[in-house]
Structure formats: structure tokens, C-alpha cells
Amino acid sequence: MKRDAQAPCMTGQTGMAHAVMNEIAAHLEKLAGRGEAASIDLRSLPMTDMDREQLEMVLGQGEVSAVIELAGLTEVRETAFSGVWWVRHMGQDEQVAYEEIAITRIPEILKTQLDDIDMASRRIQQVIESSGRNEFEKEASNG
Amino acid sequence: MADHQTLGEVLSSRGISRRVFLKYASYTASLMALPPAASTAIAQGLAKARRQSVIWLSFQECTGCTESITRAHSPSLEDLIFDFISLDYHHTLQSVSGHAAEQARKAAMEENAGNYIVVVDGSVPVKDNGIYSTIAGMTNLQMLEETTSNALAVISVGSCAAFGGIPYANPNPTGAVPISEIVTDKPVINIPGCPPIPEAMTGTISYFLSFGAVPELDHLGRPTAFFGETIHDRCYRRPFYERGMFAKSFDDQGARKGWCLYEVGCKGPVTYNACATLKWNAGVSFPIQSGHGCLGCSEPEFWDRGGFYKPISTGIGDATRLIGGAAVAGAAVGATSAAMMRHRKKKAMQEG
Amino acid sequence: MGLLDFARGPALQIALAVLVFGVIWRLVLLLLLPRLKDLTPARRGTRSAFMAGMREIVHRLWPDKTYARRTMFSLINGYIFHIGLALIVFGYAPHILFIEDLIGLSWPALPSNVINAIGVITVGSLFAALGRRIINPVQRIISTFDDYFSWLVTILPVLTGLIAVSHLGARYETLLAIHILCVEAFLIWLPFGKLMHAFLVFVTRGQTGAHLSHRGVQT
Numbered sequence: 001m002k003r004d005a006q007a008p009c010m011t012g013q014t015g016m017a018h019a020v021m022n023e024i025a026a027h028l029e030k031l032a033g034r035g036e037a038a039s040i041d042l043r044s045l046p047m048t049d050m051d052r053e054q055l056e057m058v059l060g061q062g063e064v065s066a067v068i069e070l071a072g073l074t075e076v077r078e079t080a081f082s083g084v085w086w087v088r089h090m091g092q093d094e095q096v097a098y099e100e101i102a103i104t105r106i107p108e109i110l111k112t113q114l115d116d117i118d119m120a121s122r123r124i125q126q127v128i129e130s131s132g133r134n135e136f137e138k139e140a141s142n143g
Numbered sequence: 144m145a146d147h148q149t150l151g152e153v154l155s156s157r158g159i160s161r162r163v164f165l166k167y168a169s170y171t172a173s174l175m176a177l178p179p180a181a182s183t184a185i186a187q188g189l190a191k192a193r194r195q196s197v198i199w200l201s202f203q204e205c206t207g208c209t210e211s212i213t214r215a216h217s218p219s220l221e222d223l224i225f226d227f228i229s230l231d232y233h234h235t236l237q238s239v240s241g242h243a244a245e246q247a248r249k250a251a252m253e254e255n256a257g258n259y260i261v262v263v264d265g266s267v268p269v270k271d272n273g274i275y276s277t278i279a280g281m282t283n284l285q286m287l288e289e290t291t292s293n294a295l296a297v298i299s300v301g302s303c304a305a306f307g308g309i310p311y312a313n314p315n316p317t318g319a320v321p322i323s324e325i326v327t328d329k330p331v332i333n334i335p336g337c338p339p340i341p342e343a344m345t346g347t348i349s350y351f352l353s354f355g356a357v358p359e360l361d362h363l364g365r366p367t368a369f370f371g372e373t374i375h376d377r378c379y380r381r382p383f384y385e386r387g388m389f390a391k392s393f394d395d396q397g398a399r400k401g402w403c404l405y406e407v408g409c410k411g412p413v414t415y416n417a418c419a420t421l422k423w424n425a426g427v428s429f430p431i432q433s434g435h436g437c438l439g440c441s442e443p444e445f446w447d448r449g450g451f452y453k454p455i456s457t458g459i460g461d462a463t464r465l466i467g468g469a470a471v472a473g474a475a476v477g478a479t480s481a482a483m484m485r486h487r488k489k490k491a492m493q494e495g
Numbered sequence: 496m497g498l499l500d501f502a503r504g505p506a507l508q509i510a511l512a513v514l515v516f517g518v519i520w521r522l523v524l525l526l527l528l529p530r531l532k533d534l535t536p537a538r539r540g541t542r543s544a545f546m547a548g549m550r551e552i553v554h555r556l557w558p559d560k561t562y563a564r565r566t567m568f569s570l571i572n573g574y575i576f577h578i579g580l581a582l583i584v585f586g587y588a589p590h591i592l593f594i595e596d597l598i599g600l601s602w603p604a605l606p607s608n609v610i611n612a613i614g615v616i617t618v619g620s621l622f623a624a625l626g627r628r629i630i631n632p633v634q635r636i637i638s639t640f641d642d643y644f645s646w647l648v649t650i651l652p653v654l655t656g657l658i659a660v661s662h663l664g665a666r667y668e669t670l671l672a673i674h675i676l677c678v679e680a681f682l683i684w685l686p687f688g689k690l691m692h693a694f695l696v697f698v699t700r701g702q703t704g705a706h707l708s709h710r711g712v713q714t
């Protein structure tokens with residue numbers, strides 16, 4: 001039995017890609033002029049798969065590409081337009097949980113959080129102290 | 144038991160950086176249709192929050208709601224909710240523990256007095272002193288009243304807890320009532336659905352954790368983030384509805400072309416839920432996309448609305464006997480009046 | 496029970512019962528009223544009374560040319576909203592489903608956007624009819640509560656139907672409930688006022704035709 005599970009209006013191009021491009025352009029202008037960052041939540045927009053592909057094609061690939069392994073993968077890449085980043089958060093089974101276009105110098109998720117830096121600073125002191133002691137003990141036992 | 148460490152400290156002691164809050168917050172903000180900028184506030188709120196003590200009570204239910212939340216689609220991302228909360232009691236998941244589970248419940252209530260959330264699925268029977276559903280010798284009514292006495296808030300998950308659901312359907316033999324009818328002195332959030340969309344449950348709990356407040360609710364106590372629009376408002380088959388292109392039966396030409404399912408009973412226009420946008424099983428599909436009309440499962444009394452396959456423009460119930468009776472009565476009254484007039488005329492003719 | 500459940504449930508059953516009771520009561524009473532028997536023979540060469548009656552029903556669909564010009568507005572405007580109402584009630588898919596649920600019959604529907612346009616035209620036509628009734632001095636004098644109320648219960652379903660379909664002003668389930676309740680008001684009032692002409696027009700025109708034909712009048 002032939003079943004057409006996808007209605008035509010679900011898969012065709014709807015022109016959303018063009019609309020999103022306009023929004024990106026407006027945000028990019030503000031970023032260039034006033035340094036104001038912004039973000040477009042792709043998940044909340046009624047985009048079909050073809051719209052998304054079209055947008056990806058137009059935005060292209062830039063110089064930077066990063067992968068964060070955190071509760072599933074997160075892919076962050078700068079598009080061919082500087083300051084326009086594509087952030088894709090995925091769950092364990094590689095399902096896209098959340099996707100956004102971030103217009104910014106650097107997406108928040110790439111930045112290291114201050115609390116983590118505090119913790120790391122304390123930890124590194126501990127590691128240096130413990131490794132230093134070991135060296136002392138080795139020299140002491142040798143010499 | 145709930146820790147005294149913040150969530151940030153708990154996760155970092157497991158080698159997970161604060162970045163995870165940003166990722167989770169972006170995801171939650173998007174689910175609840177908050178602007179992307181809100182994700183920063185959510186991330187900060189979560190990092191500073193303590194593990195929230197949650198007591199889950201299951202009453203007259205089918206366990207579909209528990210199944211739904213544990214089936215949350217991207218387990219690693221949604222699993223985080225189980226890191227953020229301390230599920231101190233859930234008698235289905237803890238059933239092997241027997242009495243120890245009940246002790247855990249009492250201990251959690253004492254330790255977190257005034258600070259724990261009670262999540263309830265299933266309705267509560269009140270007929271005959273509530274004898275129709277008991278757990279560990281207590282009626283559901285007793286357990287609910289006891290457990291919510293010191294709770295911070297109550298979340299009624301699923302249409303049974305929110306509106307009475309299946310047990311409430313005609314003739315409601317156990318006297319089932321929604322949780323909101325019993326708990327009147329604490330904030331009650333309703334997250335209906337049969338079952339509810341997992342993200343609706345986890346998103347609401349996350350919101351509560353991040354902001355320490357109840358999200359905006361509609362007149363039925365449902366978070367407007369998930370229940371603010373009808374299925375019809377966001378249905379991808381809407382253009383067919385507007386043009387009057389309907390499937391007349393399952394699997395006819397119209398159905399195969401993906402036309403509107405109004406004529407086979409879709410309740411989309413009067414049902415408020417996020418199925419058309421969030422969908423089910425990681426955004427795979429929802430009933431209409433799979434070719435079946437919306438059942439209206441997040442609305443009160445959806446079992447007694449005339450039938451899943453009767454369109455919303457039809458009547459509910461069978462009026463044949465009533466109309467038949469009205470016809471007979473009309474004829475009788477008419478004939479009697481006419482007979483009286485004929486009699487009067489005959490008398491007048493005779494006298495005149 | 497919500498408003499929509501009430502409108503689709505008990506309210507509908509009561510409205511249909513009152514409609515059926517009222518219509519049958521009035522028709523039975525009317526047809527069984529004592530009549531003066533006409534003992535004269537019919538004019539030679541005329542049709543049977545029944546055929547004359549049937550003919551008159553059809554013939555009076557259009558006025559005699561003596562009166563045509565003076566009644567042209569009521570005639571044309573009247574046809575516009577009568578045909579409009581018929582097309583909406585019997586041509587819109589959800590309505591056909593409603594009727595099919597009641598009596599088991601159904602037929603193909605008209606495109607929904609066409610029905611929408613017809614709805615707007617019908618509302619305009621009904622307002623024109625009201626305007627005429629108020630402005631024309633003779634009609635204004637002779638109009639009664641029945642005239643105005645019958646107009647109101649007729650236009651409300653069309654207006655509320657258009658509002659419901661446009662999702663304007665309130666939650667859809669409320670708009671739909673209000674529309675259904677307005678239809679029920681129409682059904683309940685129908686047997687007891689001038690709306691009963693829906694059934695009586697056939698009786699009266701038929702009777703006139705039979706009566707005049709008996710006397711050999713050329714109508």
C-alpha cells in the first residue's frame with residue numbers, strides 16, 4: 001500500500017531561508033556597529049528540511065569548526081560570514097535537540113565559564129603541589 | 144536525599160563543566176518559547192540551585208506518564224533533569240523496596256519541609272472514603288493530603304491528575320477527581336496529555352528550578368509555554384482545512400495526499416497542546432502527521448466528548464428518543480386542539 | 496461541562512426537540528382545523544385542486560408584472576439571502592457532517608473559501624433587508640417584535656459562524672460554542688414566529704392556488 005506520509009507543504013521550500021537571511025543581516029549590522037550580539041532560535045521557526053538545507057548552503061562554511069562533547073555532541077562552526085555562527089546541540093542518539101544562529105564575536109558555549117576557571121585554578125595548584133612533592137621524595141630517596 | 148551542594152558543584156565534582164548548563168538552558172528556553180537571551184538567566188539559576196527534592200505520587204493511572212518522562216528522547220540531555228532533581232520517592236520505580244520506599248518518602252518530607260515538589264500522576268478516587276485505590280495500606284486521598292501538607296508546589300502530570308482522565312469518564316464508578324480539587328492551598332500546575340509530551344514535564348520542572356517560580360498558567364492551570372496554542376493553530380495540514388480539502392475516511396485518496404482530518408474526528412481546533420511543534424519521539428511525528436485525528440487528550444473530559452471519530456461540528460449523544468417523543472407530543476397537542484375547536488364549532492352551529 | 500460540550504450536547508437535543516414539537520404541533524393543528532366545505536362544483540376545464548396548488552407554489556416564486564417593479568428590491572434581496580443561507584447550511588463541509596450525523600445523508604461540499612464569501616454576502620443582504628424595514632415608512636409601521644427577532648436569530652448564526660471560522664476575538668472553542676448556541680436559538684424560535692413560513696409558505700400558496708382554480712381564476 002503506497003502511503004504518502006509527508007504532505008507536500010512539509011518538505012518543500014517555503015522561503016523561510018530568505019527571511020532568516022534578512023534577520024541575520026540586520027543583526028550583523030548591529031554587531032558591526034554597536035558590538036551587540038544576538039541569537040536566532042532555528043527550532044522555533046517553521047522551517048522545512050529543505051529550508052534548512054538551503055540556509056546551510058547559502059551561509060557556507062568558515063574557518064572555525066569546534067566540537068564540544070557534553071551530554072551529547074555540540075557542533076559549533078563559523079559560517080562563511082564572519083560573526084555568524086551555527087550552533088547545533090545534540091542529544092545522546094545524535095538527534096538535534098536545539099539549533100541556533102548566533103551573531104556574535106564568539107558563541108557563549110565556546111567560552112570557558114568563570115566558575116570552571118576558579119575550580120581549575122585550585123586543581124592545578126593541587127596537581128603542582130602533589131607532583132612537586134613526589135619529585136622531592138624521589139630526589140630525597142635517590143640522593 | 145537533596146544535597147546541600149549547588150547543581151554546579153554536584154556536576155563539576157563529576158567532571159562536567161558549567162557549559163552543560165548553557166547547553167541545557169538553551170534547549171529549555173527554546174522549548175518554552177522564551178527568547179534565546181533567557182538561556183543565560185536559566186543557566187545561572189540552575190548552576191546556583193540545589194538539587195530539588197521531588198516526591199512522585201502515582202494514583203489511579205496507567206503509568207503512561209512515567210513512561211513518557213523516562214522515555215525523554217535525547218537521554219543524555221534530558222537525563223540531566225534526573226541529575227537536577229532528587230527523586231526521593233516513586234513507588235513504581237522503587238516498588239521492589241517495599242516499606243523502605245514509604246520510609247524514604249516520610250524522611251524526604253521531613254528533611255525538605257516546605258521545599259519539596261510533589262509530582263502526581265493519576266486521579267484520586269473519593270467515593271466510599273477512597274477505598275478504590277490504596278498504596279501501602281493508605282488511601283490515595285490520605286497519601287495526597289499527607290504528602291502535600293508541607294510541599295512547595297504540586298505538579299499534576301497527565302490528564303488523569305489534571306482533569307480526572309480515564310477514571311473520571313462516564314460513569315466514573317470510583318468517584319475519581321482531579322488533584323486540583325483536593326489540593327487547594329498550594330500552587331498546582333497542570334500538565335495534561337495522555338500522556339503529556341515529555342518536554343512539557345521536564346521543561347516545567349526546569350523552569351521551576353531555574354527561577355524558583357511557577358511559569359505563566361492558563362485558566363486551566365496549564366503552562367502557556369506548552370498549552371498556549373491549539374494543535375490547529377500550528378498544524379501543517381491547515382491550508383487544506385482552509386480550502387475545505389478533507390479526507391473522508393482513513394486511507395482514501397484525500398488521506399493519502401495528507402489532507403485535513405476534520406471529517407474523521409480530529410479535535411485539533413479545540414485542543415491546546417504542543418504536539419504540532421514539539422511532536423513526539425524527538426520530533427519524529429504526531430498523530431495528525433501519522434494520519435490520525437487529534438484525540439483532544441489534553442482537554443478535560445475528552446473521553447466523553449461524543450467520540451474520537453465524530454467531527455466537532457456534530458452533536459454529542461443520541462437524541463432520537465427525545466425527538467421521537469417530541470414529534471408524538473406535537474401531533475397529540477395539535478390534534479387535541481383541533482378536536483376541541485371542531486367540537487366548539489359544532490356546538491356553535493347547533494345553537495346558532 | 497464546558498460551554499462547547501453543553502452546546503453540542505443537552506442544548507442541541509432540547510433545541511431539536513422543541514423544533515420538532517413546534518413544527519408538528521402547528522402543522523397538525525392547521526391541517527385539522529375545521530374547514531368550511533365548498534359545496535359548489537369546480538369550474539369546468541380547470542386542473543385538479545392538488546395540481547393547481549402545486550402549480551401556484553412554483554408560479555408565485557416570481558411576482559406578476561403588475562407588482563414586479565414595486566417589490567423588486569425585496570424580491571432580489573430576499574433571494575440573495577435565502578439562496579445564500581441554503582448554500583451555507585447545505586454546502587459547507589462541517590454542516591454536512593452535522594446533518595449526516597442526524598439523518599444519515601450526505602453529499603459533496605463546496606470549497607470552504609467560497610462558502611466564506613457567500614457568508615459575507617448573505618450578512619450584507621440581511622442587513623440590507625433590515626435597513627429597508629426600518630427606512631420604508633410603511634414597513635416600519637407594520638413591523639412587530641416577531642419581524643425583528645426573527646431577523647436577529649437568522650443573522651446571528653451567520654455572523655458567529657464567520658467569526659468562528661476567522662478565529663476572531665476569543666478562544667476557538669468559545670466561538671464555536673456561541674455559534675452552535677445561536678443556531679439552537681434559531682431552531683427553538685422557528686415554529687413560533689414568522690420563520691414558520693419555511694413550512695407554511697407551501698401550505699398557503701397551495702391553498703390559494705386550489706381555491707382560485709376552483710373558481711376558474713387565471714393566476
